[in-house]
Amino acid sequence: MPEKLFDLLDKMVIEPDDVNLNFIFNACAQLNNARAMRIGNKFLREKLNQIRNNNIVLNSAIHMLMKFRDIRNAEHIFEMIKKKDIFSYSSMMKGYVENNMPEKALNLFERMPLNPNDIIYIVTFNACSKLANGRAIEIGNKILNQSLKQFKNNYIVLNSALHMLMRFNDIQRAEHLFELIEKKDIFTYGIMMNGYNINDEPIQSVKIFERMKKDNIIPDEIAYTILISACSQIGMSSMCQLIIDQIPLYLKNKPYIYSSLIDMWASGKVGSIKNAEQIFQSISNPDVIANTAMINAYGLNGMGLEAVQLYRQIPRNLLNDVSHVCVLNACSHSGLLDHARSIFNEIIVKTEKITAIMIDCLSRLFLFDEAQKVLDDYEKLNSPSLSMYMAMLSGARNSRDSVLSQRLYNRMKSLFSNKKDDLIAASILLCNTYSSLGQFEQATHIRSTRIKEFGKNVKVGLTWTEANGELVQFKAHDRSHRQSQEIYAELDRMSAELIEYGHKYDSSWITRPVKEDESVESILCSHSEKLAIAFNFIQRPVPSIIQITKNLRICGDCHQATKLIAKIRKCEIIVRDANRIHHFYSNGQCSCQDHF
Known part of the structure; x- marks a missing residue:
């Protein structure tokens, strides 16, 4: 319809009045292409003077x-x-929210002299959801505390508030x-199902689906897509299959359903690339x-060559930025430097994102000069990217280069001083770099400085x-399970076998001083x-x-030990860490080929 309106405009001989202009601007917003922008x-x-x-x-x-x-x-x-109305503000x-500028949206909300309407509340809740920081939590909760009764029968506003609370990780209040x-x-x-997923409670997501x-x-x-995501997090094959059996046939051919199923089987905690291939081949x-x-x-499963091969088979018009990111990520995780270049x-x-993945690929191979050049070229035309x-x-930490790590961290603190969570992660990497070199005094100093600046988060x-x-x-040194005694006895047996087969525990992965009653092992x-x-x-x-499944990256010692355990016990071990899926085979090899 907007295109037809533009065709009429080309034939129009009279000047448009305000009503016509209103239609034109709305049509341009809807179409939002080069022609719309020009018109x-x-x-x-x-x-402008007329309106x-x-x-x-x-x-x-x-x-x-x-x-x-x-x-x-x-x-x-x-x-x-001159006289801004509520629609001007909304x-x-x-x-601002749609352009990923939620801070500006909240700034405008706080200086708005008018009483908010439902649209303003919805937009404000969305802005708070995107930010989910201290200020956003304060504003969002204040609105809810003051105006909840006002929203009682407005389910659109309540749904927005529900989403916001889940983004705040305030599950209890969201449930209420x-x-x-x-x-x-x-x-x-x-919203509830997705909220449980983003708060790492996929079991609750499944329960809400049943309710x-x-x-x-x-x-x-959408509901089935969220459910599949929950199953992907849980990683129980039997449950995954049960969910698949529930999906109606008319939905199984929907793009987001089959892409989610591929992701569940191969990219989630299930780690079954064969099942993913079967779904893909059925399309x-x-x-x-x-x-x-x-x-x-x-x-994610360490099959970089297969990823590149499929990428090369796809017509250029069916490739987008996400396709580029995924194939470069595949190259990065498989060490396929020439293909990546x-x-x-x-x-x-x-x-x-594309540039960041290329830098990741180079950094994993310790090609820091080339990575720096790619970064510098990007920053000539763009703002720095965290x-x-x-x-x-991350690459500097893996190469145990404390000088480069410190330089990068200092630069990050200068450029991204407001990115608290990311700076915490960066300081941990820097701390681990010094620890891997046995420089525990420096690591302790960084750790204490981080706590002073950012807290113990x-x-x-x-x-x-x-x-x-x-x-x-489980968490490290966990003894909360009822079978802890048996678990640690099995650990002793595993450790003895590892040492017998030549494994040497790598102290560079210990990030703190060893206490008197402890050993590296x-x-x-x-x-x-x-x-x-x-x-x-x-x-x-x-x-x-x-x-x-691990919520962080697997450490180097655990990676090496797991390869050997799989070989000794003649058992395939699949580890889904924060970055990828590792298939440890009974021949002692890992699908990542040590590019992790």
Whole structure:
């Protein structure tokens, strides 16, 4: 329809009035392509004096400019409105949120002299959801505390608030609000399910799905996609298959369903590339979503060559930025430098993510000079990217280069001083670099400085596994399980076997001083992933396969030890860590070929 309107404009001989201009600006916002930008900007430039006092048309112009990502001119129009109404504010705030500028949306909300309406509340909740920092939590909770009764019958506002609370990790209050909503619709249930997923409670997501069905709400494509994501997190093959069997045939061919299924089997905790391939091969005409999902699946499972081969088979018009990112990531995780260079050089528009992945690939191979050049070239035209520095810092840690690590960290503190969580992660990498070199005094200084600056907000390493229908969780040196005595006895047996077969515990992966009552072996042997493996062996003395999931990257010592355990015990071990899936085979090799 917008295109037809533009065709009429080309034939129009009379000057458009305000009503026409309002339609034109809305059509341009909807279409949002080069033609729309040309037409919209032309009429705005030529008719600005005509509409100067017409808030309705000016608000439409703001909406259009925000869709064009022309923030500066949208702000200019907003400031020229003499009597700003609630729609002027909502257009600006919504535009800020859609352009990933939630801070500006909250700034505008706090200086708005008008009483908010439902649209303002929804946009504000969305802004708070995106930020989810101290300020956002304070604003969001304040609105809820003051105005909850006002929203009682407005389920759109309540759903937005529900999403916000889940983004705040305030599950308890979200659950309370969920129960207050009298007429729960599929969006309400979907928000709760997704909220549980993002808060690492996928079991609760499955329970909410079952409750939704009991309430006679028919799941749609989005609900099943969220459910599949929950199963991907849980990683129990039997549950995954049970969920697949529930999906109606008319939904199984939907793009987001089959791409989610590919992701669940191959990229999630299940780690079954064969099942993912079966789904992919069953798609008669794979689109960009399916192809990209399969490329990503190959990459995460250490099958970089297969990822590149599929990427090369896809017509150029079916490739997008996500496809480029996934194949470069596959190259990075498989050490395919030449393929990565070739693909990177072929990409015309090198986005931040694409460039960051290339830097990651180079840094994993310790090619820091080349990585720095790629970073410098990017920064000639763009603002510095934190992810690029993190990629280089991670590589510097693996190469145990304390000088480079310190330089990168100092630069990050200067450039990204407001990125608290990322700087915490960076300081941990720097601390680990010094620890790996035995420079514990320097590591302790960095750790204490971090606590002073950022608090003790450090992510605890956790590992999950399932055996005989029991899903269990371990942290390092964990003795909370009822079978701890048996688990540690099995650890002793495993350690003795490892040493017998030549394993030497690598002290460079110990990130703190060794205490008097500890040894390098006792510290590393009690890492959460080794505890999870030992748990599996006492449940099933001769398992054919063990699957575990870790929320952080597997450490180098655990990686080397797991290769040997798989060989000694003649058992395949699948480890899904924060970055990829490791298949440890009974021949003592890992699918990542040590590129982790």
